[in-house]
Amino acid sequence: MSLTQIGSNICFGGQQNRYQHQSNVLNCEMVFSVYLPAAAENGPCPILYWLSGLTCTDENFVTKAGAQKYAAEHGIIIVAPDTSPRGEGVPDDPDGAYDFGLSAGFYVNATEEPWSVHYNMYDYIIKELPTLINANFPVDASRVGIFGHSMGGHGALTIALKNPDIYQSVSAFAPIVAPLRCPWGQKALSNYLGSDQSIWADYDTTALIARGENKIPLFVDQGLADQFLEEQLKPELLEEACKAHDHPLILRRHDGYDHSYFFVASFMEDHIRYHAEHLSR
Amino acid sequence: MSLTQIGSNICFGGQQNRYQHQSNVLNCEMVFSVYLPAAAENGPCPILYWLSGLTCTDENFVTKAGAQKYAAEHGIIIVAPDTSPRGEGVPDDPDGAYDFGLSAGFYVNATEEPWSVHYNMYDYIIKELPTLINANFPVDASRVGIFGHSMGGHGALTIALKNPDIYQSVSAFAPIVAPLRCPWGQKALSNYLGSDQSIWADYDTTALIARGENKIPLFVDQGLADQFLEEQLKPELLEEACKAHDHPLILRRHDGYDHSYFFVASFMEDHIRYHAEHLSR
Secondary structure (H helix, E strand, C coil): CCCEEEEEEEECCEEEEEEEEEECCCCEEEEEEEEECHHHHHCCEEEEEEECCCCCCCHHHHHHCCCHHHHHHHCCEEEEECCCCCCCCCCCCCCCCCCCECCECCCCECCCCCHHHCCEHHHHHHHHHHHHHHHHCCEEEEEEEEEEECHHHHHHHHHHHHCCCCCCEEEEECCCCCHHHCHHHHHHHHHHHCCCHHHHHHHCHHHHHHHCCCCCCEEEEEECCCCCHHHHHCHHHHHHHHHHCCCCEEEEEECCCCCCHHHHHHHHHHHHHHHHHHHCC | CCCEEEEEEEECCEEEEEEEEEECCCCEEEEEEEEECHHHHHCCEEEEEEECCCCCCCHHHHHHCCCHHHHHHHCCEEEEECCCCCCCCCCCCCCCCCCCECCECCCCECCCCCHHHCCEHHHHHHHHHHHHHHHHCCEEEEEEEEEEECHHHHHHHHHHHHCCCCCCEEEEECCCCCHHHCHHHHHHHHHHHCCCHHHHHHHCHHHHHHHCCCCCCEEEEEECCCCCHHHHHCHHHHHHHHHHCCCCEEEEEECCCCCCHHHHHHHHHHHHHHHHHHHCC
């Protein structure tokens, strides 16, 4: 697999780069961004994968989250992939809705037609993209974290819970924690996975915690003025599941903060420090 | 003059707000953004005006510069106005070019038709906007700084040099320092001000320094991989003028940095600290 570099800006002493590549898993051309701290010039660095939310591409995090400063300070590489397959021939929501189809891959492997040809973001994130990243950048593949926002918080939590051999740390901003029990999740999972809800549970953080496969600690920040708090995000369901199944959770609730990147940026320093501590040797 | 609030997000413990108002100076409806740190709840705060560059609105700085963290830490209000008059009836570059007309007010008072009806950004920034801000927010009007990027760096430098009674500190990222001697400046000033270059000099940082009206220190950061460095920005002309006329200047050149907000964000902490020190009692 070859990479084509399509952008590069120096930022906080490191390189904020952008690449294009053909994805065999998604059957389309994809773009992702990588921040390489100056420390990457001297040898392998730990790496963090950032998964974005609905309506985003790789660029929202890169331009709005203010993460480069902390990645530079801690010597961590950050990869920001896109949120769905892209391009001509990739099917989209028939009504063009923001919460399904393009920009809304939900980090699952779709089983239903016509989605299953392209919508395999789960395998893209855990297999194809890391293989590409590890082959092209100075990554210490034994020190890998994952985090994300909203739909991407859902992606980060479910992926880390199912792959403790790959990820040593996970955190999320305003994640969807129970897609089986919210409209966004029900729409996406029914379309991508069909009507059998027992399959959906494989992509539901609270269901995975109940299954108890591993005890990777969860670190979650949630704004209390988030416009999606009650209908879609429901952090209380995460809290209940973790309590019932003795799963380690730090859940911080923040008065006044909404769902935007203004919230994400405000607590980015804490998240990168958290990962840096968990990924230190 | 009344303000209509059109946005508010909590960010780093303060409020990132957005307002609309009718401008009598610009003869149109304008939008600006204000960051109010938590400290503003306890009394008047010093204030910084940020002037953006070509193609920008008030939003680029707010979403990309990462300034809120430092404004919160130092208890400084930051106002980010738009870069030109806006709306139906406001004339634009006949070819729709990015470097003149809409988004390219150059912070001058236009004297030529049809520009002079709306393009009075100089008076808007130094008079109308501060009057509105001081009437509506807890501002210590004796502690005011101004900074900006590119065209906005030009605006900040020229405005501070001509108004030492208003501004106690000034800084710039990759500013246009000599519009009389670069294509962007020559195009804008000839259109807005007519052919008499002696009038243009009133909006040229190097000419104002030669005039020697006041000695407010200048703090400027410039990336050496800036795509506009040689043709448009010419920091060596600023250096020469300051040397020839004994004007205090800190000019820092940074290897590898370009003209983007990735550069601006990388040194934002230094600029806000600089202003905080100059605006401390």
